[in-house]
Amino acid sequence: MSRILVTGGLGYIGSHTVVELMQQGHNVVIVDNLSNSTIEVLEGIEAITNTKPCFENLDCNDYVGMERLFNSYPDIDAVIHFAASKAVGESVEKPLLYYRNNIGSLVVLLELMNAHGVHNIVFSSSCTVYGQPDEKHLPVDENAPIQKALSPYGNTKQVNEQILRDTAHANKSLNVVLLRYFNPIGAHPTALIGELPNGIPNNLLPYVTQTAAGVRNELKIFGDDYNTPDGSCIRDYIYVVDLAKAHVKALQRMLHGECDEQVEVYNLGTGHGVSVFEIVNTFKEVTGVNLPYVVVGRREGDIEQVWADATKANAKLNWKADTPLADVLKSAWEWEKKLRNIAE
Numbered sequence: 001m002s003r004i005l006v007t008g009g010l011g012y013i014g015s016h017t018v019v020e021l022m023q024q025g026h027n028v029v030i031v032d033n034l035s036n037s038t039i040e041v042l043e044g045i046e047a048i049t050n051t052k053p054c055f056e057n058l059d060c061n062d063y064v065g066m067e068r069l070f071n072s073y074p075d076i077d078a079v080i081h082f083a084a085s086k087a088v089g090e091s092v093e094k095p096l097l098y099y100r101n102n103i104g105s106l107v108v109l110l111e112l113m114n115a116h117g118v119h120n121i122v123f124s125s126s127c128t129v130y131g132q133p134d135e136k137h138l139p140v141d142e143n144a145p146i147q148k149a150l151s152p153y154g155n156t157k158q159v160n161e162q163i164l165r166d167t168a169h170a171n172k173s174l175n176v177v178l179l180r181y182f183n184p185i186g187a188h189p190t191a192l193i194g195e196l197p198n199g200i201p202n203n204l205l206p207y208v209t210q211t212a213a214g215v216r217n218e219l220k221i222f223g224d225d226y227n228t229p230d231g232s233c234i235r236d237y238i239y240v241v242d243l244a245k246a247h248v249k250a251l252q253r254m255l256h257g258e259c260d261e262q263v264e265v266y267n268l269g270t271g272h273g274v275s276v277f278e279i280v281n282t283f284k285e286v287t288g289v290n291l292p293y294v295v296v297g298r299r300e301g302d303i304e305q306v307w308a309d310a311t312k313a314n315a316k317l318n319w320k321a322d323t324p325l326a327d328v329l330k331s332a333w334e335w336e337k338k339l340r341n342i343a344e
């Protein structure tokens, strides 16, 4: 059975992917420096899978530490690289932290993969590389133009994709799958793992659930004057467990030598655009919980609307993000209630 190195494996998407990998019989070793997660996530993974995965508390930028890891696990067949800093606003204030962390960790990883004969990597990219697609490019497919990044964070994703392409060009034995995520939301159906709040949430869903739990007074909706049906922004909200399953599919495609190209790219979304007001109204319907909100001005840097054309991933990965939005929002609420010890 294969051994998969999962960097950032105690994070939101990484932890859900580790669960799916383990449930498909893969051996996993997690590297995480706990900069945006806690060791309790490992307990959550164990509670779901009845197995505690190998875990190394390491910084992916630590060449010596990571080399020791590759020496300790000579049977690594593939890497899924989630580890990164991901807060768009923070990246504007601290660009060097983002370039060091997000670019540096990938370079260290690729150097050590090459030195240790590890030939497969799945990389966490983002729809943010597309910026605001033109009308004619919506829904956005993998051939849509990459536009100038609007933040250092977005730029690190574009640069990392180029680093992977250049490295694959120089090393024909390297296989790369770039997974461009849209907007992951929700939590595991057991409510044993989910998105961990780190300060005031930037993202919509954690802010919604914290408002519903009374942690926040009210949700601020950033603008209702966009050129969309109800005036609020549109996104492609994908269930994190569906997203995790796509990683397993991509990995198995790689390990079975089924890739058509040395570097493959997939948009991972539902293929449906959903507005902020639709999220708010659906959340209130499915939970029956009050959700006070106020419409305020637009948030700087927000794009108006983007959603995926996921037909390539549906076909090539034999995968579809089809969990109903109501169930996804319910999972997010169950997780929030668990975090806050809110009874039914």
Ligand code: NAD
Pocket: 007, 008, 009, 010, 011, 012, 013, 014, 031, 032, 033, 034, 035, 036, 037, 058, 059, 060, 061, 081, 082, 083, 084, 085, 086, 101, 105, 124, 125, 126, 127, 181, 182, 183, 184
């Ligand atoms: P997350 O912050 O929950 O998980 C990232 C994990 O990586 C955390 O556990 C953190 O402690 C760890 N980490 C960060 N830097 C590290 C380092 N140098 N060494 C070791 N561990 C390190 O984030 P997430 O939402 O799970 O995102 C995972 C990946 O997916 C990231 O690369 C992110 O850019 C990408 N992504 C996320 C979203 C989203 O909306 N969540 C969308 C598109 C792409």
Ligand code: WQD
Pocket: 086, 088, 126, 128, 182, 183, 184, 202, 203, 204, 205, 207, 219, 220, 221, 222, 223, 233, 234, 235, 276, 299, 302
């Ligand atoms: C979604 C919509 C907001 C919060 C970000 C990153 C992107 C990726 C996913 C990493 C927008 C509105 C939000 C709130 C609101 N992350 N909103 N009130 O901006 O699409 O993408 O996360 O790769 O790189 O940019 O997601 O959840 O922040 O916002 O009205 O309190 O919800 O204006 O329209 P976004 P988001």
